[in-house]
Amino acid sequence: MLLISFFKTIFKKSKILFLGIIIYILGITYTGIAINQISPFYVWGMYATPTKSKDEYSFTQITYNNEIIDNFPVYMDFKKGFYNYPLYTYLSYEKLSNHESFNKNAHNKLGKYPKLYERIISNEKEWERYFIYYKDFLEVRLKNKANSILIEEIKINYQENGKSIKKGKRTLYEYSK
Amino acid sequence: MEKVLRKEKEHFTNIQSNSWNQFEKYSNLIVRVCTLWILFTLILRWIQSALPLNYYSLKLISVKNDYAYWLFRYTQIDRLILQNSTSATLFTLSLFVSIILLFLFPRLWLIRFNAFVHYCIFAILNNLYITHHMHYFMLIILFLLALLFPFRLFSYTWNAMRFYVCWLYASAFLWKVRFGAFLDWNTGVETVKNNMAKWVYQNPEHFLTDIIHFGIAHPFIFNFGHKLVLIAEGIFLIGFFTKKYDKLLIFSALLIFISTALFSDVFFIEQLFIIILLFLSPHYWEKLNNITNSIMPCNKSKGSSI
Numbered sequence: 001m002l003l004i005s006f007f008k009t010i011f012k013k014s015k016i017l018f019l020g021i022i023i024y025i026l027g028i029t030y031t032g033i034a035i036n037q038i039s040p041f042y043v044w045g046m047y048a049t050p051t052k053s054k055d056e057y058s059f060t061q062i063t064y065n066n067e068i069i070d071n072f073p074v075y076m077d078f079k080k081g082f083y084n085y086p087l088y089t090y091l092s093y094e095k096l097s098n099h100e101s102f103n104k105n106a107h108n109k110l111g112k113y114p115k116l117y118e119r120i121i122s123n124e125k126e127w128e129r130y131f132i133y134y135k136d137f138l139e140v141r142l143k144n145k146a147n148s149i150l151i152e153e154i155k156i157n158y159q160e161n162g163k164s165i166k167k168g169k170r171t172l173y174e175y176s177k
Numbered sequence: 178m179e180k181v182l183r184k185e186k187e188h189f190t191n192i193q194s195n196s197w198n199q200f201e202k203y204s205n206l207i208v209r210v211c212t213l214w215i216l217f218t219l220i221l222r223w224i225q226s227a228l229p230l231n232y233y234s235l236k237l238i239s240v241k242n243d244y245a246y247w248l249f250r251y252t253q254i255d256r257l258i259l260q261n262s263t264s265a266t267l268f269t270l271s272l273f274v275s276i277i278l279l280f281l282f283p284r285l286w287l288i289r290f291n292a293f294v295h296y297c298i299f300a301i302l303n304n305l306y307i308t309h310h311m312h313y314f315m316l317i318i319l320f321l322l323a324l325l326f327p328f329r330l331f332s333y334t335w336n337a338m339r340f341y342v343c344w345l346y347a348s349a350f351l352w353k354v355r356f357g358a359f360l361d362w363n364t365g366v367e368t369v370k371n372n373m374a375k376w377v378y379q380n381p382e383h384f385l386t387d388i389i390h391f392g393i394a395h396p397f398i399f400n401f402g403h404k405l406v407l408i409a410e411g412i413f414l415i416g417f418f419t420k421k422y423d424k425l426l427i428f429s430a431l432l433i434f435i436s437t438a439l440f441s442d443v444f445f446i447e448q449l450f451i452i453i454l455l456f457l458s459p460h461y462w463e464k465l466n467n468i469t470n471s472i473m474p475c476n477k478s479k480g481s482s483i
Contacts, residue, residue, distance in 0.1 A: 001417065001418055002416075002417060002418050002419055002420065003340060003417045003418075005197075006197060006336060006337075006340065009197045009333070010197075010333055010337075013197075013330070013333060014326075014327075014330050014333070016326065016327075017326050017330050017333055017334065017337075020326060021337055028344070032348070036242050036243075037242070037243050037310070038243055038244045038245055039243055039245035039246070039297075039301070039315075039318075040245070040315070040318055040319060040322060042312065042315050042345075043348075043352075044312070044345050044346075044348050044349040044352065045348075045349070045352040045356070046312070046349065047353070047358055047364075047368060047441075048349075048352035048353045048355070048356040048357075048358050049356045049357060049358055050356075050357045050358050050361035050363075050364045050367075051358070051361075051363075051364045051367035051368045051371055052367065053363065053367055054367075054370075054371070057370055057371055057374035058374070059374050059375035059378070060375075061375070061379070068379065071379040071380065074438050074439070074442055074443075074444050075438075075444060075446075076225055077442075077443075077444035077446075078221065078222050078225045078227035079225035079226060079227055081227070081307045081309065081311065082226075082227060082231075082307055085307040085308055085309035086237065086307060086308050088308075088309070089237075089239050089308035089309065103240075105242045106240065106242075106247070116251070119250065119251060119253070120240055120247050120250040120251060121238070121239075121240055121250075122236070122237045122238050122239075126236060126237055127237065130237060133236045133237060140231075141226060141231060154375075154378060156374055156377075156378055158370055158393050160394065161390065161394050162389070162390035162391060162392065162393035162394030162395075163390050164374070164377045164378055164381075164390075166378070
């Protein structure tokens, strides 16, 4: 087997490299079993669980000064991430409706050490100010003062012919000067 | 003179007899090609305002369960770098310089270490401030990590990286078998419905939207395509046994990339190019070496000119 031949060669050639590779394999084995990634021992389990059919498929949309600003093609993924992911994180924070639940692991492990805990995670007050930060963030990124901001969660579904149909929307944040 | 030539001949005979060392001659070239790619992706991020100089006003972070991120937060490096626009810009500049230095002096360990540290900080900063674990950077981090071993071992670390990519896809496949996505027929179409909801809503007239509508109306297409992509991931298991089918693995990586880009809204371009390079045989590096040598002639005994 190619892999065994490789290990034999590495063992003969360099003990440091052999040891390094063994440590790395142990690391990815541990993180794989624990299902908890610790960089650089990555776990590649994306989309591993079945995706179930839903009544509604939701996403966020940002309208800034009356213009939709988060409609990006796939190759603009880096930019898109800055707008979308923080909002998705906020939605999961809101869903759990509890700061402790949202940071369950950190709270369980570091709850006894409040100073350390607060040093590592964003505290509850910061989460309450989420959209104030987000407004600042948009203004800095767009280099343009906000006259109006509308952040919505839009819900759609698909019809028999595959076309989407709007099911509803929810305003997450609204600002006007 | 004869002695030197004999030694050189012996050296190259050794290289030929040891297939794991076959990239040694091209180590400079390979590192520089990868470094150019890293620079290119950083420029792409620059164009899209996705570099640390654009991070500083976002204050909320999410560390998830990655203890490396916890440690990073504990050191407060993020606050130091992102305290104001000047410090964020200085770090971004320093990141570019570290990668350019790696291109110029790939054999200097300190330069390689410097690039590794800079890129790690950049990747963690990015993931903390978009509050999401983006895996896009990971292969570049591992490439830079592999470079921390002595440069004379480069060919072995390069081969180790190749095995790692086989593990990356093979484990992605095995996870899907273990957790049920592989055996769930409707996961394909449901993933498209979920991930492309925003796209079809915001771009109703686009031709890709028409394709997605058609695929959702005929779910067999997406479900079957999904299983094909998972099999393409599983095919990487072959890579542990032989290098004979490496071209097939390149094709599989491309298939996975294109299908996830079009129908799952995922774009891991940073990883893709390095993956392709890892499965290229020395034959292609020899060709590239000849091209670079014809552009920038050098002493051939030293290997590549770039």
